[in-house]
Amino acid sequence: MTPAHRQALTNTISALVLNPLTAIAGTLCCAVFLYMLERSIDHMPFVMLSVLGIATVLFLLTRRIYFSIYAAFTATVIISIASVLKYRTKGFDLHIYDFIFTGTDPKAFAFLMSGFATYIVPIAALMLCAFIALSVVFIWDRKRRMNVLRRSGLVAITFALIPISYPLRADEPRFFHYLGGFNASAFFVSLLDVRDAAIGEGIADRLSNMPPVAPFSADGPCETTGPKPDLFVVLSESQTDLSQFGQYGLDQQFSKRFKSADGKRRTLHVETFGGGTWISNFSLMTGLSSLDFGWRAPYLTTSMEGRIHQSLATELARCGYKTAVLMPMDHGFVNEGPFLESIGFDEVLDYNRIGASEYAHRDRFYFEAARAFIEEHRKTDGRPLFLQVQTMFAHSPYTDQLAESEPDSFSESGIFELDEYVRRVTKSQKDFEWYLGQARADSEEYPSIVLEFGDHQSFATLGVFKHLYPDFAINKLESSAYQTYFTVHGMGMDLDMRPFEFASLDIGYLGVSLLEAAGMAKSPMFADLAALRDRCEGRLYFCADRAAVDLHLQKRIASGYLTVE
Numbered sequence: 001m002t003p004a005h006r007q008a009l010t011n012t013i014s015a016l017v018l019n020p021l022t023a024i025a026g027t028l029c030c031a032v033f034l035y036m037l038e039r040s041i042d043h044m045p046f047v048m049l050s051v052l053g054i055a056t057v058l059f060l061l062t063r064r065i066y067f068s069i070y071a072a073f074t075a076t077v078i079i080s081i082a083s084v085l086k087y088r089t090k091g092f093d094l095h096i097y098d099f100i101f102t103g104t105d106p107k108a109f110a111f112l113m114s115g116f117a118t119y120i121v122p123i124a125a126l127m128l129c130a131f132i133a134l135s136v137v138f139i140w141d142r143k144r145r146m147n148v149l150r151r152s153g154l155v156a157i158t159f160a161l162i163p164i165s166y167p168l169r170a171d172e173p174r175f176f177h178y179l180g181g182f183n184a185s186a187f188f189v190s191l192l193d194v195r196d197a198a199i200g201e202g203i204a205d206r207l208s209n210m211p212p213v214a215p216f217s218a219d220g221p222c223e224t225t226g227p228k229p230d231l232f233v234v235l236s237e238s239q240t241d242l243s244q245f246g247q248y249g250l251d252q253q254f255s256k257r258f259k260s261a262d263g264k265r266r267t268l269h270v271e272t273f274g275g276g277t278w279i280s281n282f283s284l285m286t287g288l289s290s291l292d293f294g295w296r297a298p299y300l301t302t303s304m305e306g307r308i309h310q311s312l313a314t315e316l317a318r319c320g321y322k323t324a325v326l327m328p329m330d331h332g333f334v335n336e337g338p339f340l341e342s343i344g345f346d347e348v349l350d351y352n353r354i355g356a357s358e359y360a361h362r363d364r365f366y367f368e369a370a371r372a373f374i375e376e377h378r379k380t381d382g383r384p385l386f387l388q389v390q391t392m393f394a395h396s397p398y399t400d401q402l403a404e405s406e407p408d409s410f411s412e413s414g415i416f417e418l419d420e421y422v423r424r425v426t427k428s429q430k431d432f433e434w435y436l437g438q439a440r441a442d443s444e445e446y447p448s449i450v451l452e453f454g455d456h457q458s459f460a461t462l463g464v465f466k467h468l469y470p471d472f473a474i475n476k477l478e479s480s481a482y483q484t485y486f487t488v489h490g491m492g493m494d495l496d497m498r499p500f501e502f503a504s505l506d507i508g509y510l511g512v513s514l515l516e517a518a519g520m521a522k523s524p525m526f527a528d529l530a531a532l533r534d535r536c537e538g539r540l541y542f543c544a545d546r547a548a549v550d551l552h553l554q555k556r557i558a559s560g561y562l563t564v565e
Helices: 003-017 020-038 041-062 065-090 096-100 106-140 148-161 174-178 186-199 203-208 247-253 277-286 290-303 312-318 333-342 363-380 416-442 459-468 507-517 524-535 546-558
Strands: 230-236 266-269 322-326 347-349 385-390 448-454 483-491
Touching (some): 041 065, 041 186, 065 106, 065 186, 106 333, 174 186, 174 290, 203 290, 247 416, 277 312, 277 507, 312 322, 312 507, 333 347, 363 416, 483 507, 507 524
Parallel strands (some): 230 448, 322 347, 322 385
Antiparallel strands (some): 448 483
């Protein structure tokens, strides 16, 4: 092609791109695409005004009208696609804090690249292509003569209209919007959370208008009804009770799994779906509902570091225990290591400490690392031990086959991700049986309690769960989407199982129930938490007597056990 032909082609393309009809057609196409991702016509005025807001700001800065329009739509489309991918894997829309917290966390980014490169690389490629294309449009588009006052007026008018189109009621918590899969609007809605964080709006504001309360009385001595058992907690990553599913023979394959030592199955209510292990762990270790912190729930390990001064770890330390957590991630991943240390844990055994070489080891690897730590502890430290082991093998994504089928496995569904998930859970449960066997073998000399729980459901089981439970809805936190399980096993000792006997137990009560099962005298705060559990029939955030929950939170604050803004 000669230079003249190239120039002619360039002129033709630029004339097409910088044409009002092309801009209008592009706007309509993008609007339709964004509606497909949002799935709510009522939200579209807010979405389109948000796009217009970006465009007017760009026009104010560049004076290039076509570049501003195309760049605004391109940015919104890429953000919305990223939100779709996040929602599919985590059950939570893209949020501005994903950039503030996760985006600036190299450990979290490394994990995402390791496990979710099939999502991240295409988005990165799309962003690169968009940058190149928009750079060309920027060069082609001539500056307009509209003065800065008029351009500023366009910005002011647009931003005055955006609040009028806000898609939520004034009293409606934004947290539930992020659970709804509203992928075109969620990111823009989340910008209000930055405002609230800046002015300190949150749980403290809700409780500040209530009458002052007296703090908890001082802690007394920790007494037990017998020898203090070692306490071993296992976080079974992404697992739920597969024995409840009649499809594909799952009920038969897992008929002997997910049961406590007394043969019963027990339901655990968690507050995250598809991901966010640290959200479940936060509630377990603190006895707090993450939902009381609203939109902050996914980011509490960062925002609440150094703000919680009474926890399961401090309660166990009061009773003479050494406390430790073994985690498959790096110490700084989503700030969980520093957070756990800030609430009183003596040791955090992270990815490097246990000698991990990948993020998807078989769970046997983590259990063997735990056994090595337990044996060393017993040689060098006379205290009873609390140790949590976080597993990883059943974690998403399920696009690669990491587990082989067992000889007695189910009839596969033909849905690759579901089949791979079930294979991984099968392996994980067998590895857990090995860990149980080790505790059982030690039980004569070292009695213990092993508590295992599923931290959240996996997206891989979404189809079968919807078939089994008509109430299943990710945007409804009381639905079966937030139902997992827990099991309790006494080794060399008799357990009081009454603290676990609820139709469904919220994860915030799991720690205090473990203390009661072990026969430990509780501090006044944990005694109040146990009384709240009984009063609320195992529910925490959704307790019918919400005033009782708020009173408990107020007393924590008054006692200096909880610092909120």
